Amino acid sequence: MTLGRAAWPDLAGARPVLVLPLGSTEQHGPHLPLDTDTRIADAVALGLAERLAPLLVAPALAFGASGEHAGFPGTLSLGTEVLGRALVELVRSADDTAAGVFVVNGHGGNADALRAAGRVLAAEGRPLRVWTPTVALSRTAGVPGAAGDLHAGRAETSLLLHLAPDLVRLDQARAGPMPALADLVARGVAALSPSGILGDPTGASAAEGARLLDAYLRDATEHLRRWAGHLGPCAPRPIAQPAVVQPAEGPQAEDSPVEDPPVDPRAAATRPTPPSTERFA
Numbered sequence: 001m002t003l004g005r006a007a008w009p010d011l012a013g014a015r016p017v018l019v020l021p022l023g024s025t026e027q028h029g030p031h032l033p034l035d036t037d038t039r040i041a042d043a044v045a046l047g048l049a050e051r052l053a054p055l056l057v058a059p060a061l062a063f064g065a066s067g068e069h070a071g072f073p074g075t076l077s078l079g080t081e082v083l084g085r086a087l088v089e090l091v092r093s094a095d096d097t098a099a100g101v102f103v104v105n106g107h108g109g110n111a112d113a114l115r116a117a118g119r120v121l122a123a124e125g126r127p128l129r130v131w132t133p134t135v136a137l138s139r140t141a142g143v144p145g146a147a148g149d150l151h152a153g154r155a156e157t158s159l160l161l162h163l164a165p166d167l168v169r170l171d172q173a174r175a176g177p178m179p180a181l182a183d184l185v186a187r188g189v190a191a192l193s194p195s196g197i198l199g200d201p202t203g204a205s206a207a208e209g210a211r212l213l214d215a216y217l218r219d220a221t222e223h224l225r226r227w228a229g230h231l232g233p234c235a236p237r238p239i240a241q242p243a244v245v246q247p248a249e250g251p252q253a254e255d256s257p258v259e260d261p262p263v264d265p266r267a268a269a270t271r272p273t274p275p276s277t278e279r280f281a
Contacts, residue, residue, distance in 0.1 A: 001016075001049070001054075001055070001056050001057070002046075002049075002056075002057045002058075002059075003018070003056055003057065003058045003059060003097075004058075004059045006056075011056070011097055014054065014056075015097065015098055015099045015234055016054035016055055016056045016098060016099065016234055016236065017054075017055055017056070017098060017099060017100050017101070017102055017224070017228050017231070017234065017235075017236055018056045018057075018058055018094050018097060018098035018100070018101045018102070019045045019048055019049065019055055019056065019057045019058065019101075019102050019103075019104060019224075020045075020058045020060075020061065020090070020101055020102070020103045020104070021038065021041035021042045021044070021045040021057070021058070021060035021061070021104045021106065022041055022060070022061045022064060022087075022103050022104065022105045022106065022107070022110055022114075023035065023036075023037035023038025023039070023040070023041045023042070023060055023061070023062050023064060023106040023107055024037040024038065024062070024063065024064035024065075024066050024077075024106070024107040024109065024110070025038070025062055025063055025064075025066070025074070025075065025076045026064075026066040026069040026072070026074070026075040026076070026077070026107075027069050027072035027073075027074055027075050027152075027189075027196045028151070028152040028156065028196065029151075029152035029172070029173070029176070029195055029196045029197040029201075030169065030172040030173075030174075030195060030196070030197075031152070031157065031168060031169040031170060031171075031172040031173040031197075031201065032152050032156060032157060032160055032167070032168060032169075033160070033164070033167045034074045034075070035062060036152070036156055036159075036160055037064070037106035037107040038060050038062045038106060039106075039160065039163055039164060040106045040133075040156070040159050040160075040163070040213075040216075041060060041104045041105065041106030041107075042060045043159075043163055043213060044104045044106075044131075044213070044216050044217060044220055045057045045058075045060070045104045047213070047216075047217045047220075048102075048104070048217065048220055048221060048224060050239070051217065051221050051238060051239060052221060052224065052225070052236035052237065052238060052239060053236055053237065053239050054234070054236060055236050056097070056098060061086075061090075063076055063077070063078050063083075064077065064078060064083055064107045064109060064110040064113070065077060065078060065079055065080040065083045065107075065109045065110050065112065065113050066107070066109055067079060067080075067109070067188075068109055068184060068185065068188045068189055069109075069188070069189050069190075069196070070188060070190070071188070071189075071190035072189070072190065072196055080112045080113045080116070081113075083110060083113035084112075084113035084114075084116040084117045084120075085117075087103075087113060087114065087117035088117045088120050088121060091117070091121050091126055091128055092121075092124075092126065095126070099127065099228075099231045099234035100126075100127030100128065100129070100227075100228060100231060100234075101126075101127065101128050101129075102128075102129045102130075102131065102224050102227070102228070103128070103129070103130045103131070104131055104220065105130055105131065105132040106132075106133075108132070111132070114130050118130065127231075129223070129224070129227040129228075131219075131220045131223050131224070133216055134219075135147055135149075137212070137215045137216060137219055138155050138212065138215075140215045141208065141211040141212040141214075141215040142208070142211065143155050143158065143208060143212060144203070145178075145199065145200060148178030148198075148199055148200075149178075149198075149199040149200075150178065150179070150181065150184060150198035150199055151184075151189065151196070151197065151198040151199065152176075152196060152197045152198065152199065152201065153176070153197060153198065153199020153200055153201050154199060154200060154201050154202070154203060154204045154208075155199075155212060156201075157170075157173060157201035157204035157209075158204040158205055158206070158208040158209035158212060159209040159212055159213060160209070161204055161205060161206040161208075161209050162206045162207075162208075162209030162210045162212075162213060163209065163213070165206060170204075173197075173201040173202070173204070174195060174197065174201075175197070175199075175200040175201070175202060176193040176195055176196075176197030176198050176199060176200070177192055177193050177198060178198065178199060178200075179192050179198065184198065224236065
């Protein structure tokens with residue numbers, strides 16, 4: 001279930017785990033949209049809700065701590081201190097809604113704010129868990145050069161080719177420098193890369209993005225299940241997937257098709273419209 005589509009009576013007494021996608025609005029080179037981190041976090045959060053239940057997916061928090069991207073038009077940042085305070089207040093306010101909060105973090109620059117919020121909330125006894133993609137998961141999905149792929153490189157380009165291919169401008173993608181993380185933190189992106197790219201998006205593909213998203217989802221699912229196991233009835237559990245029915249083999253299935261019985265036009269005219277099968281999250 002998604003929080004934004006629910007009415008408050010839908011949530012009364014339930015108190016499932018709340019999944020909060022946390023991203024950013026910041027430059028991602030000339031070829032990727034400003035909401036890249038938010039789109040990726042949202043995709044992982046919604047994917048978790050397809051694998052585990054009960055879960056409640058909150059609207060994504062699309063602004064983070066992006067001071068390292070200052071100097072590029074479009075970058076909007078709350079900063080570490082304000083983001084940390086905002087996270088504390090959000091988790092506190094979830095007391096009436098959720099048994100705990102699981103943050104899917106799509107932007108590495110949010111890490112300090114998340115750690116600061118986590119210390120405050122732990123002292124208050126409020127359950128909080130943070131999941132962030134790692135270089136190891138990129139390697140698992142077969143993304144080359146994962147160690148130097150800091151920003152708007154191959155991994156993020158592949159993910160966006162999978163999630164929102166219409167927003168990717170591959171003709172604008174180009175290789176950027178691959179500095180040490182310490183240099184990025186100390187100097188900011190603009191001083192290191194005029195394009196805003198730190199890594200090499202060359203070779204990115206939608207198929208690679210699908211593999212990487214699956215690796216993210218498998219890892220996030222395992223983290224969430226381990227952390228939420230102590231919540232008892234509120235702990236999310238795997239959703240049973242429908243069995244795949246194999247078609248019958250042999251000449252009977254091919255040569256003896258089952259025909260629909262004739263329909264009385266008078267009955268058809270008065271038949272009620274069947275309920276919609278569209279699935280709302």
